[in-house]
Amino acid sequence: MPAISIIIPSFNSEKHIAETIDSILGQTFADIEILVVDDGSSDRTREIVRSYAASSPVQLITQKNSGVCVARNHGLRRAQGSYICFMDHDDYWFPDKLERQLTAFEAYPEAGVIYSCFVNWHADAGGDFPPPESFEFPERPDEIDPDFSGWIYHQFLTDCWMLTSTAMFRREVLARCGSFDESLPYSEDWDLWLRISREYPMIKLRRPTTLYRQHRLQGNRVVRDIDYRTRLLSASAEKWGLCSRDGRCIERKDFRKQLSIYHVMFALSHLRGGKLPIAIKAFAKAWLTYPYDLRLLGYIPAALLGWRPR
Numbered sequence: 001m002p003a004i005s006i007i008i009p010s011f012n013s014e015k016h017i018a019e020t021i022d023s024i025l026g027q028t029f030a031d032i033e034i035l036v037v038d039d040g041s042s043d044r045t046r047e048i049v050r051s052y053a054a055s056s057p058v059q060l061i062t063q064k065n066s067g068v069c070v071a072r073n074h075g076l077r078r079a080q081g082s083y084i085c086f087m088d089h090d091d092y093w094f095p096d097k098l099e100r101q102l103t104a105f106e107a108y109p110e111a112g113v114i115y116s117c118f119v120n121w122h123a124d125a126g127g128d129f130p131p132p133e134s135f136e137f138p139e140r141p142d143e144i145d146p147d148f149s150g151w152i153y154h155q156f157l158t159d160c161w162m163l164t165s166t167a168m169f170r171r172e173v174l175a176r177c178g179s180f181d182e183s184l185p186y187s188e189d190w191d192l193w194l195r196i197s198r199e200y201p202m203i204k205l206r207r208p209t210t211l212y213r214q215h216r217l218q219g220n221r222v223v224r225d226i227d228y229r230t231r232l233l234s235a236s237a238e239k240w241g242l243c244s245r246d247g248r249c250i251e252r253k254d255f256r257k258q259l260s261i262y263h264v265m266f267a268l269s270h271l272r273g274g275k276l277p278i279a280i281k282a283f284a285k286a287w288l289t290y291p292y293d294l295r296l297l298g299y300i301p302a303a304l305l306g307w308r309p310r
Contacts (some may be wrong), residue, residue, distance in 0.1 A: 002057065003031040004098060005081030008089050009071030010036055014044040016090035016213065021052060023132070029098040034058045035075040036089075039091070040065030045089075046183040069180040069188050076179055079307070084111070084169045086221045090213040092121070092132050093167040097209035100142065101168040104203055106247070108144075112173040112200025116166045117145075129213065137207055148204040151244035153197040157233055158250060160190040166210045173200055186228040194236050223273055227266040227282065230259055253292075260290035267299065268309050279303055 006024055010017055017036070024034055034057055036049045048294070052058035063074055072086055083102070101114040108114075148161055155161055177195045178190045196202070232256050233255075243249035267282035280300055287296040 002033040002081045003102075004033075004083045004085060005075075005079035006032055006034045006085045006087055007072055007075030007079060008034065008036045008087050009039055009043050009068045009075070009198050010041060010049070010089040011039040011065070011071075012041045012043045012045060012250055013089035014041075014048055017045055018048055020087065020089055020091060021049070021058060023093045023095075025052075025056060025058075026095050027093065027098045028096050029102060032057055032098070032296070033080060035078055037060055037061045037063065037071040037075040039063060039067065050154060067182070067185070069182040071182065073179045073182065076174060079171075082171050084171055084174060085167065087165045088213075090215070092211040092213070093165075094132070094135075094209055094211075095210075098168070100205065100207075100209065104144075104205060105168075105170070108203050110201055111203045112170055112196060113162075113202040114168045114205065115162045115202065116205040116209040117165045117207065118166050118210040118212045119208045121213045123215070135208075135211065142205065142207045145204040145206050146177045148202075150201045150203075151197070151245040151246040151248065152202055153194065153240065154242060154248050154250045155244075156190065156194050157237060157255055158194065160187070160188075162193050162204075163210065163212055164189050165212065166208075169196075178288075184228065185224070185234050187225055190229075191232055194232070194240075198240055223269045225275075225278065227263065230262050230266070230285075233262075235258060256290050257293075260286045260293070260296065263289060264296070264299070271303055272309055276303060 008020065021034065024032070036058060038046050038049065038060060040063065046060060046062065049058060049060045053060060061074060061078060062114055063071065076084065104114045105111065119135060121129055148155055162288060173196055177199055181191050184191060237255060263282050263286035267279040267286065270282065271279040280303060283296065283299040285304065290296065
């Protein structure tokens, strides 16, 4: 049985999947299995993954196109490891990522999750990404971030602080808290982090473990007709309140202010896209959520008079 199962959902990822897999095979900790769950790719993704299978711990699992949540959950059902990692098909791990996280689990046996900082990985003007070995972090010691470690449910009520590719989970955490909600097209990771943070303390490492590739096709850049982010946070606060198990809380006024900011961001995205009715409704929600900021009322007449954000 491998110590760690790494689950990679893939879809038309021929451009980056080999670099992602190579970064896992180059880890200083090698007792692993890599489950690539291909979500109905039409390019060379499956061919590339199969090229690894004969001489490495890489397994290809195929399914019809069903979405990233279904792919991750499919891989989770097949995973054999005591620890679970999920990795996006275009991200990259620094070589000591797994070893450092296992060491942290030994130091913090009560923790259910070890995660870390990450680095946004941008392409240059020619479309090429800097080589991973060009990144160095001597100024960031390998220590935990106390503000985002421990019982941090209240922190997740303001933002999705944990990048999926940076995290390592004890297997029993996912057995207890459940898997990704397959009905959610967005914020499905945030939804799971909120559930986990109610049941387990989490530890954040300051030094980055992961390069997070930035490109225009990322899911968080898609404008949707439903604001899943504010819906998720409002439902969570109503169900569980605003405090973590250790008594740390977010003030209600601060929570509502953050919700208002998300309503405005949602409105501006739709205003840029020409969907005025959705934008107006979201601007109104922003003010109703946080009526202390009278400037929010100015968005509605400005939008009706033709103003559009750049």
